[in-house]
Amino acid sequence: MGGMNDDGVRGQRVVVIGGGFSGLATAALLAREGAHVSLFEAREALGGRAGSWERDGFRFDTGPSWYLMPEVFDHFFRMLGTTADDELDLVRLDPSYRVYFEGTAEPFDLPASGAREALLGLDPASGRRLSAYLDSAAITYRLATRHFLYSTFTSLRPFLDREVVRGLPRLLRLLAEPLDRFAARHTGDDRVRRILGYPAVFLGTSPGAAPSMYHLMSHLDVTQGVFYPRGGLTAVVDATAGLARRAGAELLTDHRVERIVVDGGRATGVEVSHAGRTREVAADVVVSTADLHVTEHRLLDARHRSRSARWWRRRDPGPGAVLALLGVRGELPRLAHHSLLFAEDWDAGFDAIFGGRREVPNPASLYVCRPSATDDVAPAGHENLFVLVPVPADTSIGSGGVDGGGDTRVERIVDDAIAQIGAWTGTPDLADRVVVRRTIGPADFEREFGAFRGGALGPAHTLRQSALFRGSNASARVSGLLYAGATTIPGIGLPMCLISAELVLKRLRGETGAGPLAEPGRAPGSTSAADRPVTGRGRAHVPDDRTAGAEAS
Structure with missing residues (x-):
C-alpha cells in the first residue's frame, strides 16, 4: 500500500520512529524536502547501535566502526546541500586492515596503495584468476549500485535496462553459487580464501550461505580503501543529526513510541510516552526505523501486521x-x-x-x-x-x-x-x-x-533475504507506513541505512527509478554516486563487463 501521497513530501506531517542512523538520515532528507518531521527516540541519546560510551578519558564507539562505500556518504551529504569533506574529517587508513592467521607468526597488511598487488602476492600462482575476481567485484558493485541498491522494487521497468539484461546470465550464476565456493575457484591459498570470504560477516551471514554476488564487497576494501572519520562513527551520527535539525526536523530523545495509530487502514499518527505521560501525535506518514519485528509485534495491532508467525520462524x-x-x-x-x-x-x-x-x-x-x-x-x-x-x-x-x-x-x-x-x-x-x-x-x-533474537547486525543477507526478497520498505496492510533501517531494503550497514532513508524519499516522491536520486543542482540521469570519483580519493579502474567479469564467472 506504501506511503505515496499525491501532494508529494512538502507540507506533510511525518513521524520517524527511532533515532538511529537510518532514522536521522530519513529525518534529514524529508525535512530538507519540506516535510514537518518529528523524530522520537526512546533512549536518552541519538545514534542507536552507532552509539558511544566514555569513561576515565577513554571514548568508545559502541557499534559500527568501518567507513566503507564513501561515495554513498558523499551522495547523501550532497542531497542535503553539503559534502562529506565539509562535514567530516576523513582519514584514509594505512594499512586498511591487518590480518593474523592462526599458526602464522607474521600478519598480513592490506596497504592503502597497492592493495591489489599485495593480495595477489599471497598467491602468485592464482594471479590471473584473482585479478579476474577483483575485476568482477568492481563490475558487480557498479551494477548493484546503479540498478539494485537504490531500488524500491516497485517497478520492473528499470530492470529492463540494457546493462541489466546483458548481465543477467552472469548475475544468475552469481546468485546460485555461494561465496566460499566462488572464492575457492579463484585462489588456491587458504589465507586469500579467508580474506575474500570474511566480508560475508558484514552481511550478517557466512561465506557458505552468502550468494557469490556479494564478492562485490572485495571491491570496497581492496579497491576503494578504508576510511575513518575523526571522532569515530559518532561524528557521522552528530553530523547527520545536525543537518536534520538545520533542515527543521524535531529530534526528541527519551520519547518512546508505544503504538502506531491506524484508522481506516491508514497510519494517522503514533502514541508517544515521555516523563510518565502518553500523548497522541498526528501524522500523514509514519516511518518506522525500529527493528521490523518490533514494529510488527509491539507497535501494530495484530490485524495490521504484514508477516505471519511462520514467516518470522523462517527468518535468519x-x-x-x-x-x-x-x-x-x-x-x-x-x-x-x-x-x-x-x-x-x-x-x-x-x-x-x-x-x-x-x-x-x-x-x-x-x-x-x-x-x-x-x-x-x-x-x-x-x-x-x-x-x-x-x-x-x-x-x-x-x-x-x-x-x-x-x-x-x-x-x-x-x-x-x-x-x-x-x-x-x-x-x-x-x-x-x-x-x-x-x-x-x-x-x-x-x-x-529490540534486535530480533538478539542479532547484532540485522537479518542475514542470504539469497532469500536479499534485494526484493528482503521485503518491501512499505507496509502491505497499512497505507502511509514506511520502513527504513537494517531490517528492510537494501540491508545491513551504515551505507545501506543511508540508502534506506533515500528509498523512503523515493516512495513519497513516487520515484520508481533504480539508481540514486539526482542531487540538487544536477540534472536527472547525470553521473551517479556509483561512478563519481570521491573527492581526494581517486577513482579505480573498472574493467569492461565483457572481459574480466566474464572470466571470473
Missing part, C-alpha cells in the same frame, strides 16, 4: 555478537586500526555460529578495532580497543556489564578473546594492562534495540 536473524570495550595501559603497536584474527578451522567457526550446533567458536575469528592508532580517544600512554566476537543470535548467552559485572558466559567469552589477542599478537600481558572494561552481549542488543 544473522549473527549475534559479544563486544568488549577495553581501555589498555601502554601501547599496542602490533594491532592496526582494524585487525582481524582468523582461526585455522575457518569453516568450523561459521558452522558453530550458523549451523545446527549454535555455539560460540573457540578459538573464534575476531575483529579488533584500535581507534587510538588514528584518533585522540584515549589518555596519553593508553590505547582504546573495541573487540567483536561473532556468536550465535541467542539471548541466553546473556548481557554484559562494566568491570566484569556482566553475565558469566559473556565475561568468559571476553576473557578468552583477550587471551587470544594477546597470544596471537605477541602481547602476553594484555589482560593485566586492561584498566577499563565494558562488555555487551546478545541480550543487550535485544533489550536496548
